[in-house]
Structure formats: structure tokens, C-alpha cells
Amino acid sequence: MRLPALLPAFATVLMLLTGMAAAQTTLFPAMSGKAESQISVYSSLDNDLAAPLLQAFQTRHPDIAVRYENLLTGDLHDRIVTETRAGHGTADFAFSSAMDLQIKLANDGFARAVVTPDTGHWPDWANWRDTAYALTFEPAVFAYHKPSFAGQEPPATRSDLVRWMAEHPDQARGRIGTYDISRSGVGYLFMARDQELYPGIWSVVSAMGRMGVQQYPTTGELLQRISDGRLAVGYNLLGSYAAEWARKHPDVGLILPKDFTVVVSRVGLVPAAAQRPDLGGKLLAFLMSPEGQTLLSQTLRLSAVSLEVGGQASPAGGMQDLAGLRLKPVPVSPGLLAYLDQATRAKLLARWNQAISGH
Structure with a gap:
């Protein structure tokens, strides 16, 4: 099991509330002013924390607008299942702190396999069949x-x-x-x-x-x-x-x-019924890239999974160096279904x- 040797500080509480609640929807217009396409994102990450990630993604893709829905983790899972079964399509990318529910989506056929430029060196414990990827590292x-x-x-x-x-x-x-x-x-x-x-x-x-x-x-x-x-x-x-x-x-x-x-993680996936799976794959690839992982680890103070970012980052915010510790990540696998x-x-x-x- 490959693990990062050094990781930065960690700073965002997991959204662990359960029950139904209205989604908080935010539109991030295309930076070019001419939206050629729009990606739909369902996430449990608060808007103020998601904004730097989405804006950096749009800097790379200035003609893409982002429709961002901030959902409770249970609602996120249920929305994808309900919308998929209704045949109307669902989000293009889902990012959630509920590891078990994300794996359930993948295991039940609600996520598609996506290979990114960084898939090949992603830690084994953080990737299940290229359908669900751990993107943070939170002890x-x-x-x-x-x-x-x-x-x-x-x-x-x-x-x-x-x-x-x-x-x-x-x-x-x-x-x-x-x-x-x-x-x-x-x-x-x-x-x-x-x-x-x-x-x-x-x-x-x-x-x-x-x-x-x-x-x-x-x-x-x-x-x-x-x-x-x-x-x-x-x-x-x-x-x-x-x-x-x-x-x-x-x-x-x-x-x-x-x-x-x-150690627990936030998990990203591209739903099987995504209307624009190509855009969902682009966002996943960005979050797995050195730039995306750096934003997660530094801008948001969420620790990165990427070995490159983890190896370069220095701890902050009161956390000690993780080198030498017996780190036990919760693997991204069907074992979570238990x-x-x-x-x-x-x-x-x-x-x-x-x-x-x-x-």
C-alpha cells in the first residue's frame, strides 16, 4: 500500500448531517463570457471552499460554465440514483465525504470508469476500478x-x-x-x-x-x-x-x-448517467493533477492524496509530519459497504x- 510521506495541514469539517434539504445551487459563468458547455457538479463541499477549485478549473477551460449544487451526502447519493433511474441524466461529477455512499454508487453501477493522466500512479487504496477515486487524505x-x-x-x-x-x-x-x-x-x-x-x-x-x-x-x-x-x-x-x-x-x-x-477521504466519481461525462472526466483529471491536488492541500487546507504533492508539502496548522506514522487509510473498496x-x-x-x- 503506497502512502504519502509528507502531507500538509487539514482544515475542513466533513458534512455529516443526514436528512433531506434543498440543494444550494451556484452558477459559475464561463470565464470567456461565451459558454460553449456547462458541467453539472454535485458535491458536499461548502461553496466557499469549492470556489477556488472550480475557478482554477475554469482558468484551464475558460469556455466551460459550472453549475454547482452543494448537497448533504445522503441527498447527493439519492439524487444520482433517482435521476439515473428516471432516465433524465444526472450530474457530470460527484464529490462527497461519504466514502461508503460513493462506493455504493460505483458498486451498484451508477459510476463509470474514467482513466486520467494520473491514474497510473494513484495509490492502490485510493482507486477502485477507475470508477471512484479518493482525492483527499484526512486523519x-x-x-x-x-x-x-x-x-x-x-x-x-x-x-x-x-x-x-x-x-x-x-x-x-x-x-x-x-x-x-x-x-x-x-x-x-x-x-x-x-x-x-x-x-x-x-x-x-x-x-x-x-x-x-x-x-x-x-x-x-x-x-x-x-x-x-x-x-x-x-x-x-x-x-x-x-x-x-x-x-x-x-x-x-x-x-x-x-x-x-x-485516515478517511473525500471521493470523486463521474456518474454513469452523466449528461456530459467528458466534462466530468476533465474535472476529475484536474482534481487529480498536481495543480488540483495542490489547491486541495494548500488553498483548502485539505490534504492531498497525490504522491507528488504529498512529497513536496510541509505540514502546517498544528499537524505534525506524517512520516513514520502507522497510517491506516480507509480503502476505496466494496469493503465500505459493510x-x-x-x-x-x-x-x-x-x-x-x-x-x-x-x-
Whole structure:
């Protein structure tokens, strides 16, 4: 498994809300003033973060207008399925933080194979049959309140975390936070991967439960409480958002766990029913290009998958060098479909609830 050696900071929270909501549609006119064609994009990336990418793409293709629809991840999946089945065509490109739902689209025949100039050297874990590509590289981190660890090292592994709770119960009780995995999609994904990678994970969760772990559905709620010291440690927070928060809040520190670091990605694909698959392929190729990956990693502070960009970039925003860490990306593969299985989900949530109760 090929992995980037160095990667920059990470800064954008995944859109993890579920439920139906109206799409936010924005039209980016052709830069030449004469639109010869228009690409339709469905994405979960906020407009202000998508704009630099789309405008750079249009600089390369000044006669292309862009119709950009900002959707919740579940709605994005459902729109493509519904529109494809209706036979009216759908988006030309889809870019989503819901790895499992993007793979479901590809696995169910709703995405087409696209080979770009960079496909040949794309990491194996980040490409499934040329139909779905991981385009970012976003780790789970420990976040901590720096003043609470004055004169001592914060935990850097899961074993360290358990030891700190045992040796400093007065500091730890009620001051450990993590996602409510029943409400947080990324929290659920991180815990599912922890279970796969680390046999002792439930003893860690049980120890947090005995210390009265606090659960929240969003990264922002956790980071706010770490900033003001209500929480001393946050477990498995999304590094892309946490790094930007740490940059603005100096009392927040970040650690990529040294035992292993789970990594998630945003996934891009060209729908099978795209009305202009040629344009969707052009946008995918741009996002995989050195220029597109540089924009993702620097302009948006999202880490790049591209080995070239990853090798040249330097960490910022509070994140350490990733070289030498045991990075465990979630592979872009049908294995992600297991996370959508309701029986599997119910079993994991039941085990979580049992462990969090301290048993």
C-alpha cells in the first residue's frame, strides 16, 4: 500500500448531517463570457471552499460554465440514483465525504470508469476500478487542552490514553470527549476501523466510559470544549477540521496517534448517467493533477492524496509530519459497504453502548 510521506495541514469539517434539504445551487459563468458547455457538479463541499477549485478549473477551460449544487451526502447519493433511474441524466461529477455512499454508487453501477493522466500512479487504496477515486487524505487525531497537560506529555497512543486515565482520574473524569457514533457518520466510521485494527479497542472505550466520557455529534462541539478546558482530551477527532481550529486557538494541541492513525477521504466519481461525462472526466483529471491536488492541500487546507504533492508539502496548522506514522487509510473498496449494513451497524452500536457504560 503506497502512502504519502509528507502531507500538509487539514482544515475542513466533513458534512455529516443526514436528512433531506434543498440543494444550494451556484452558477459559475464561463470565464470567456461565451459558454460553449456547462458541467453539472454535485458535491458536499461548502461553496466557499469549492470556489477556488472550480475557478482554477475554469482558468484551464475558460469556455466551460459550472453549475454547482452543494448537497448533504445522503441527498447527493439519492439524487444520482433517482435521476439515473428516471432516465433524465444526472450530474457530470460527484464529490462527497461519504466514502461508503460513493462506493455504493460505483458498486451498484451508477459510476463509470474514467482513466486520467494520473491514474497510473494513484495509490492502490485510493482507486477502485477507475470508477471512484479518493482525492483527499484526512486523519483521525487526539486533540487536547494544552494548559491541562502543563509539565506532562499528552497521550500519544491508545495505551497512553488508558494509562493517563488510570493515573490521573481527577484530571480525566468528565473531561474526555469523543463523537456520539450513533449520530456522527465519521465517528462511526472511525470506531468501525478501530475495531478492525485494534483488538483492545473496547478496553479503551470501557476506560473512557468509567471516566464519564462526553459524547457529541460534531467536531465543532468537541473542539469548543477542548478550547476552554471543559474537556482535556478529544478522541478520534477529524484532523482536517481540528487542525484549522488549533491554528486559531493556541490552547488546542493535536496528536496523530503513534500506534495507528485512521485516515478517511473525500471521493470523486463521474456518474454513469452523466449528461456530459467528458466534462466530468476533465474535472476529475484536474482534481487529480498536481495543480488540483495542490489547491486541495494548500488553498483548502485539505490534504492531498497525490504522491507528488504529498512529497513536496510541509505540514502546517498544528499537524505534525506524517512520516513514520502507522497510517491506516480507509480503502476505496466494496469493503465500505459493510458499514451501511444495518445489522452490522446495530451490533457495533450495541457493543459501543455496553463499553461506554464502563463494562
